[in-house]
Amino acid sequence: MFWRYMKISLLMMRSKPVRSILSLLGIYIGVMALVLILAIREGISRQLRELYSTNGVNIVFVHPGFDDVSRRIGHLGPEDILRLQEVRGIHSVMPRAQTEMDVRAGTLSAHAHLLGIDDEFIPLYRLRVLRGRIFLPEEVRKKQPVCLISADMVRQLFPLSEPIGASFDMEGTSFQVIGVLDWDARAAQRTSAGNIDVLVPIDWTLPKMNSNYSMIEVRVDRALTANQAVDLVTKELSHGEPKREKLFYVRSMEQFVEKTKSTNDKLMRALLGIAAISLLVGGIGVANVMVTSVTERTREVGIRKALGAKRIDILLQFLVEASVLSVSGGALAVMTGALGISLFTSFFESTFPMALPVAPVAGCLLLTVLIGLVAGVYPASRAASLSPAEALRYE
Amino acid sequence: MSASNHILNLTNVHKWVTDGPERIEILRGISLSIFEGEFVAIMGASGSGKSTLMNLIGLLDVPSAGSLQMLGRDVSGLSEDQLAELRAESIGFIFQSFNLLTYLSAQENVELPMTYAHYRVALHDRSRELLTEMNLSHRLSAYPTTLSGGERQRVAIARALVNHPKLLLADEPTGALDSQTGVQIMTLLSMLHQKGATIVVVTHDAAVASRAQRVLNMKDGLLV
Numbered sequence: 209m210f211w212r213y214m215k216i217s218l219l220m221m222r223s224k225p226v227r228s229i230l231s232l233l234g235i236y237i238g239v240m241a242l243v244l245i246l247a248i249r250e251g252i253s254r255q256l257r258e259l260y261s262t263n264g265v266n267i268v269f270v271h272p273g274f275d276d277v278s279r280r281i282g283h284l285g286p287e288d289i290l291r292l293q294e295v296r297g298i299h300s301v302m303p304r305a306q307t308e309m310d311v312r313a314g315t316l317s318a319h320a321h322l323l324g325i326d327d328e329f330i331p332l333y334r335l336r337v338l339r340g341r342i343f344l345p346e347e348v349r350k351k352q353p354v355c356l357i358s359a360d361m362v363r364q365l366f367p368l369s370e371p372i373g374a375s376f377d378m379e380g381t382s383f384q385v386i387g388v389l390d391w392d393a394r395a396a397q398r399t400s401a402g403n404i405d406v407l408v409p410i411d412w413t414l415p416k417m418n419s420n421y422s423m424i425e426v427r428v429d430r431a432l433t434a435n436q437a438v439d440l441v442t443k444e445l446s447h448g449e450p451k452r453e454k455l456f457y458v459r460s461m462e463q464f465v466e467k468t469k470s471t472n473d474k475l476m477r478a479l480l481g482i483a484a485i486s487l488l489v490g491g492i493g494v495a496n497v498m499v500t501s502v503t504e505r506t507r508e509v510g511i512r513k514a515l516g517a518k519r520i521d522i523l524l525q526f527l528v529e530a531s532v533l534s535v536s537g538g539a540l541a542v543m544t545g546a547l548g549i550s551l552f553t554s555f556f557e558s559t560f561p562m563a564l565p566v567a568p569v570a571g572c573l574l575l576t577v578l579i580g581l582v583a584g585v586y587p588a589s590r591a592a593s594l595s596p597a598e599a600l601r602y603e
Numbered sequence: 604m605s606a607s608n609h610i611l612n613l614t615n616v617h618k619w620v621t622d623g624p625e626r627i628e629i630l631r632g633i634s635l636s637i638f639e640g641e642f643v644a645i646m647g648a649s650g651s652g653k654s655t656l657m658n659l660i661g662l663l664d665v666p667s668a669g670s671l672q673m674l675g676r677d678v679s680g681l682s683e684d685q686l687a688e689l690r691a692e693s694i695g696f697i698f699q700s701f702n703l704l705t706y707l708s709a710q711e712n713v714e715l716p717m718t719y720a721h722y723r724v725a726l727h728d729r730s731r732e733l734l735t736e737m738n739l740s741h742r743l744s745a746y747p748t749t750l751s752g753g754e755r756q757r758v759a760i761a762r763a764l765v766n767h768p769k770l771l772l773a774d775e776p777t778g779a780l781d782s783q784t785g786v787q788i789m790t791l792l793s794m795l796h797q798k799g800a801t802i803v804v805v806t807h808d809a810a811v812a813s814r815a816q817r818v819l820n821m822k823d824g825l826l827v
Contacts, residue, residue: 209718212718216706219706219707220706223706507702508704511702511704512715512719513663513687514661514663514690514696514702515690515691515696515715515716515719515762516687516688516690516691516692516716516719516720516766517687517719518683518684518687518688518719519683519684519687520684521719595664596663596664596687597658597663597664600663600698600702
């Protein structure tokens with residue numbers, strides 16, 4: 209029976225194409241708006257995930273904090289690093305230290321941003337080594353004068369010569385280049401280090417006079433959630449004393465990503481609301497067309513009833529018709545939307561992320577079924593309650 | 604229970620409509636029995652109440668007073684859906700203006716009452732068989748707008764027969780046809796009657812009524 213009603217619905221749409229298309233249009237535009245917003249949301253969230261994904265560990269950043277009550281400033285030193293390194297669940301710890309230096313190679317000179325790292329840093333942040341190799345553990349441990357430089361720095365210092373194996377001077381010390389790194393905007397964002405030109409073993413950039421670190425990076429096993437990781441680090445640094453907890457500002461990279469995501473989500477939800485309103489208007493359009501259709505087909509209802517159709521038969525027929533109308537608009541929007549998005553991303557993928565999330569889009573289609581049913585209830589029940597004798601007389 | 608060969612039994616049936624305080628009597632006490640295998644014509648001028656009587660016989664409406672029994676079953680207490688069910692099983696309608704659904708093919712039009720009566724078996728076989736009987740085997744998938752008047756009425760007759768009705772009810776079956784085609788259609792109805800069909804035809808055309816065994820005349824809501 210259902211397929212019969214489906215067939216009738218499609219026949220009706222074919223026999224009144226202009227009216228059908230106009231009533232579809234409202235649903236089409238509404239669903240299209242929903243699909244686009246969902247795609248942008250999904251794209252941004254995927255991009256965030258990709259951008260900040262690290263290999264194997266959760267990253268927790270610790271800054272010295274300020275306690276309002278005791279008016280004390282936190283202190284992060286080598287003893288904290290040692291302490292944290294002993295904790296179960298903590299993979300490794302590295303102080304973050306950046307500095308700037310003037311560098312010179314032969315007659316060429318440049319101003320460079322330096323970042324001190326350990327041997328795990330580059331694979332952990334999935335940084336792209338274009339040429340050469342990364343630091344060996346003993347090069348880091350023994351503070352060897354070796355470095356990786358960015359492709360940009362290669363252009364400045366070694367525009368015409370081979371950089372790997374070459375040396376250059378950094379404020380009196382001669383460093384040997386062992387690798388070239390692709391330090392692009394993604395690397396800058398993922399590491400939260402900004403623009404970096406030269407990477408050296410960590411001890412080169414640590415402060416010489418005092419032993420206060422402005423930031424340390426704790427790498428925690430993935431077995432712990434981001435919140436557990438933050439708790440673990442906080443507890444350890446404050447020696448388990450709650451009043452010392454304020455002295456450290458501990459946050460995980462994942463928390464940061466989540467916060468960014470949720471800010472983005474709030475905006476998207478507002479947009480989704482607006483799209484939902486346009487979908488509602490589309491539903492009203494379908495209801496309007498169905499009311500007209502029922503009036504025009506009063507005689508048909510009379511014939512069907514004379515031939516034995518019950519109320520439910522007529523009701524279902526018009527409900528299916530309204531749903532088919534509504535779903536066609538939705539399906540058309542999803543199809544053209546998917547096509548448009550795949551075309552769009554094939555041109556602009558890196559600059560503007562978009563992706564169709566399957567479940568929410570399926571939800572959209574289900575919603576159009578619902579809209580069709582709701583829009584069809586009034587006209588369909590009006591048709592179902594027509595008296596057969598009167599409906600047959602209708603001209 | 605009435606006698607087994609009673610198809611339809613009307614006893615002192617009244618039908619009125621109320622227009623504000625006023626009550627307009629359309630049928631004013633009609634008693635009538637239709638027996639199995641009968642061919643009955645109901646004649647009357649427009650306004651005589653014959654359309655209203657036809658609606659009652661066709662179970663499209665129920666009496667305001669009096670009793671109407673279809674196959675021994677009193678219809679006054681039946682719900683709208685129960686009436687629809689009874690219509691689907693026991694009555695085949697033939698209308699003046701054919702009343703085919705234009706967006707369905709001849710065969711689909713014929714199958715329509717079967718879908719409502721939930722006869723699922725051999726839907727297509729049954730409709731093809733009937734249309735073949737009506738000499739329309741070559742027009743199975745034709746749409747009503749491409750059929751001639753006579754062809755349309757024959758599709759409608761096939762549709763009326765599809766559920767093996769106890770009663771064929773024809774309302775001015777030749778009213779929209781030229782006289783020659785009208786004769787053909789009436790010959791077809793006579794043939795169906797000879798094969799055992801019970802037929803009630805409502806008409807104001809004496810030539811149509813002359814085919815019937817029994818002619819009832821209506822005037823001012825009464826049989827005369």
